[in-house]
Amino acid sequence: MKGALSWPFIRLYMLTLLYFSANSILNVIIPLQGEALGATNTTIGIIMGAYLLTTMVFRPWAGQVIQRYGPIRVLRIILIVNGLALLVYSFTGLGGYLFARVLQGVCTAFFSMALQLGIIDAMPDEDRSQGISMYSLCSYMPGIFGPLLAIGMWRTGEMHAFTLSMVAIAILTGVVGFTASIHRAPEEKVEAASRGNPAALMRQAMGQLVRNPHLRRCGTLMLTASLVFGAVTAFVPLYAPQINGGSAAVYLGIQAAVVVAARFLLRSRIPSDGKWSSRFVGGTMLMLVAASVAVGLAAAGGPALFYAGAVLMGTAQALLYPTLTTYLSFVLPKTERNVLIGLFIATADLGVSLGGIVMGPVADLASYSSMYLICAIIALLAASLALRGRMGGGNISGAKRGI
Template identity: 75%
Template sequence: MKGALSWSFLRLYLLTLLYFSANSILNVIIPLKGEALGATNTTIGIIMGAYLLTTMVFRPWAGGLIQRYGPIRVLRVLLAVNALALLLYTFTGLEGYFLARMLQGACTAFFSMALQLGIIDALPDKDRSQGISMYSLCSYLPGIFGPLLAIGMWETGEMSVFAISMTIIAILTGVVGFTARMEKKPAEAGDGSGQRSPARSMLSAMSQCIRNPHLFRCSVLMLSASLVFGAVTTFVPLYAPQISGGSAAVYLMIQAAIVVAARFLLRKWIPSDGKWRSSFVGGMMLLLISASLAVSFSASAGAPLFYAGALLLGIAQALLYPTLTTYLSFVLPKAERGVLIGLFIATADLGVSLGGIIMGPVADLTSYSTMYLMCAVIGVAATAFIVWGRKASYELVERADGKSVH
């Protein structure tokens, strides 16, 4: 095998699978334990949102440091810190969980940027979208078995099983990570933002999030879609018991399985030529809207509609992120690509965090069903942005670089 499926890349995908296995378990355990301890949806949302909110803060900085020092050196440091975070879950309560989520979030910022920038730099243009898609696939693969493991651990009532699992995952991730290798050209490691401090690179990138029409459009779309993803991940474990025949583990397994299958089977459909595909992206957003409505109405319609929402959301989640990331990898300035892609991914992190932090109070004041209906409204607004922004973006792009990339 060669290209995105060569042995060196397969080892990176295995590392990705191990790294995100812990989070697939924690996404179920933390809400259940919070509810058992009497925590409100707002508190649970804050603890869950702390993970990717911290990731968002560190993401652009991570991109700059990785371009300067290379992905392997950064990877080994973050894996040690990640092991510490996982061990915190084994002997602390909700307060310790909050700290552990923040540590884990900082590690994830560097981990995902190290692997994605390493893949982008090592693969030829024609294989780039497949590499990014395979990385994303493996980051979601634990979602197939993780929820079932978490429910099993919770139902046994023995949290020692959970503690042992976190310890084993920390050890295996460290072993695979410290033996991983990435081919990266030394000349590229110091290009662009690597010549400036990470703080200055991040400030410059933040200004480009508004000024650069490509980055602005993709960031708004990713922020809106990720808010829906975050609301589902955080509150489905608490919402599912209200649905006749509903199971959070089954829902999350269906969604994760669809993400994995779609990213593998449809990876060649993801555009890898730097051209903007409004109809393709708009179709993914329509699937997301339909999924939100299905989850919302399933409180009265029952489990079949609930699980249909998992299927629709899985397809949207599978294709939207790698499509936008691949597009940006072509159209962003190469000198600042690492920091700018880091900023874009940070908007995805922010969206997932807001899905817990903002939608938690909404669920407290209204209901889970109403909260997911509001998610659908946000999806409609984002889709309208595509339609409105398409014509306006022609003018923005032409002023920015003198040509249209649509």
Template identity: 70%
Template structure:
């Protein structure tokens, strides 16, 4: 196989799958553990949100470091820190979980940037969207088995099983990561073209508002990620209010749809550097319908619950690789790594806000109302995806 499905890249996708397996388990275990200890939705949201809130701050710096040292050197260093973070879960309580989530957030900033920027640099333009889509696919694949594995650990009361799972994931990512390679020298640090000065991290924040391409994509990604974060954090608790609803089944359906969509629709994701208004607006509409379907399921039944999982999965599968690929074409080469890091940081911020801000809304009203708020957010930015002349 060649291109995005060649062996060196398949190895990187396996590494991605292993790395994100821990989070798929933790996304279910932490809310359940928190509730059993008497924590309210606000506290659970803060612990869950600390992960990507930390990641958000380190994304732009990660892009700059990767440009300077190359993705593979950065990757191998960060895997050691990640192993330590995972070990913390095996012998600490909620306070330790918060510290571990912060450490994981730092690691994920560098890990995901190293993988994605390495893939972008190593693949030809026509395969770029496929590579990003396959990376994203493997980052969500653990969502199929992770929630069910976590629920099994929780229901059987096996703390040792949870600890062993974290240790096994830490060791597995280390072994695969330290033996992974990319084609040729493309994984090494790239020199900035003559006459161009690398952008500082501080200056990149101004570009978020000055660069229209970056601003449009960031607003869309931020809004969508608020919805994604609210689903990830509170579905394990909300499922108990849906007759015959199961958080494990919901998350498995959503992750399965993401995986299938990203694989079978990977060639449909635009990879031409043009903005496709109708395509992006359609994805945002799917997101809105998904959130409202989940909201309505408490009253209307489990069919709406799982329909929401399906629609959410399709929207999540298409939006991120579409926007990331588009930006990889239109951003200036000298500052591309830092600015893409900033864009991905908006996704992290959105997921964190989905946990941190939606928790109090659920406490003051209900989960169902909170998901209606998510639907309102989605519909409010559909028009923002429109560009009169696609470019």
């Protein structure tokens, strides 16, 4: 096999699947263990949100370090640190969980940037989108089986199995990662991309979040949608027992399976012409609104409504990120495109973190159902932004010529 399905890249996809397997288990175990230890939803939300909040902060620095030292050298160091972070969960309480989540957040910032930048640099242009799609699919696939494993460990009380799973994942990712190879981009390309003062370049790029209408709109939509996704990840394990016949493992498994299937089956439906598709993006956001309403009303409406919400949520999650990323790849100036897309990804990280940190106190003050209905209102306001017509302040055809 050649291109995106050649053996060196398949090994990278396997590494991605193994790396994110730990987090798919922890997303269920941490809320359940936190509740068992008497933690409030606010505390649980902070612990869950600390992961991607840290990832967001370190992602720009990770890109610069990888540019300087190359993805493989950075990747091998990160896999060692991540293995130590996974071991922390086996012998500590909530304080240790927070420390481990922060450490994992740092590792994920470097891991995801190393893999994605490595794939972009190493693949021919015609295979690049397929390679990134395969990476994305493998990062979501653990969400299908991880929650089922976690619920099984928790219900049987076999927490030593949880410890063994963390150790096994740490060892396997290390073995696969240390035997992986990525061909680095030519040296002149790296030098050209790193000219200027990094701090000044980053401050300039941050200003684009406000000044650039394309980045501002896409960032706002991604931030809002990710807040809803984060609230689901953090609190569905605690909310599901309130639904007669509801299961967090089944919900999260359905949502992850839909994300994987939709990204593969609907990939040709995603707009790729550099034009703002208000109907497509707005429809996707309205799907997210419907998903939030379904989940919020499931306590009264039953498991069918709960699992319908999982299907809608997974479809919206599958479509929104690649649609907005593809659009930005057309309309952002070439000289700043990588940095600005990195900032866009950071808005997704921030949104997932806020889903735990901000919506945790809401759940404490009201209820899980009310919290998810509030998420629906926030998503509806964002949908109105998506449904507006062509954005002003930018020339798409000009941006295309700059690519």
